[in-house]
Amino acid sequence: MMHRLLDVPEGAEAFLVQLYQESYFHFRDRASFRQDGRPGTWALDLRRPLARSAHLRAVCALLLRQLEATGVHQVVGAGAAAGLLVGGLVACGHDIRGGIVRERRKPYGFREQIEGALSRDQPVAIVDDILASGTTMIRVAEVLKAEGYATAAAFPVFEFSWRTGRAALLARGIASHSLARLSHCQRQSLEQTTVWNVASSRQVVWELKQRPPSPDQVHG
Numbered sequence: 001m002m003h004r005l006l007d008v009p010e011g012a013e014a015f016l017v018q019l020y021q022e023s024y025f026h027f028r029d030r031a032s033f034r035q036d037g038r039p040g041t042w043a044l045d046l047r048r049p050l051a052r053s054a055h056l057r058a059v060c061a062l063l064l065r066q067l068e069a070t071g072v073h074q075v076v077g078a079g080a081a082a083g084l085l086v087g088g089l090v091a092c093g094h095d096i097r098g099g100i101v102r103e104r105r106k107p108y109g110f111r112e113q114i115e116g117a118l119s120r121d122q123p124v125a126i127v128d129d130i131l132a133s134g135t136t137m138i139r140v141a142e143v144l145k146a147e148g149y150a151t152a153a154a155f156p157v158f159e160f161s162w163r164t165g166r167a168a169l170l171a172r173g174i175a176s177h178s179l180a181r182l183s184h185c186q187r188q189s190l191e192q193t194t195v196w197n198v199a200s201s202r203q204v205v206w207e208l209k210q211r212p213p214s215p216d217q218v219h220g
């Protein structure tokens with residue numbers, strides 16, 4: 001086993017629900033804002049749990065399983081959460097190369113848009129904490145293409161099933177292998193959301209104390 005020294009959570013579903021709970025903030029407790037500047041009702045901030053040793057190790061162990069299954073040894077991402085994930089995967093994996101896509105090139109130094117140790121000889125996986133509209137991962141894929149790298153697939157931690165990111169990536173030939181898909185239980189109750197562990201095909205319904213995510217939320 002390549003990653004036997006890692007803390008792979010016994011119950012991956014329970015861990016993914018915990019990760020969701022710890023990253024969920026309601027507006028009354030912590031203000032967040034939509035892209036149009038208006039206040040959002042809720043937000044997921046995975047940067048906080050991912051910046052803690054045990055959580056990052058556990059997420060990376062799950063992602064490494066997915067990467068191993070697809071035979072990918074290079075990871076790249078853009079943004080704060082992706083930076084944590086790339087660092088964690090490089091540290092926790094064996095023979096994993098990592099890269100970070102800059103928002104824009106600097107006018108000085110090496111003027112690279114991708115920093116790190118990626119090789120053009122092998123495909124690269126895109127990692128991120130959340131796949132929503134797909135804008136972030138698509139931008140990374142476009143930079144990879146422009147720089148002569150092949151994209152293997154996308155590996156988000158959480159995917160919002162009510163957003164179009166998965167379809168947008170697929171339209172560009174990129175499959176998405178998320179650890180968990182979040183969806184609403186609209187028919188049952190507004191007090192529930194579903195965390196579906198994609199790898200095990202098991203779903204966990206989490207009883208929310210607050211109102212659950214709605215399609216017009218903000219995130220990140």
Ligand SMILES: O=P(O)(O)OC[C@H]1O[C@H](OP(=O)(O)OP(=O)(O)O)[C@H](O)[C@@H]1O
Pocket residue numbers: 078079080081082128129130131132133134135136137165219220
């Ligand atoms: O699929 P998308 O619609 O692009 O949404 C997903 C992205 O949004 C969030 O990042 P955010 O924009 O908040 O950036 P930051 O955390 O790096 O500042 C999140 O961390 C993803 O990178």
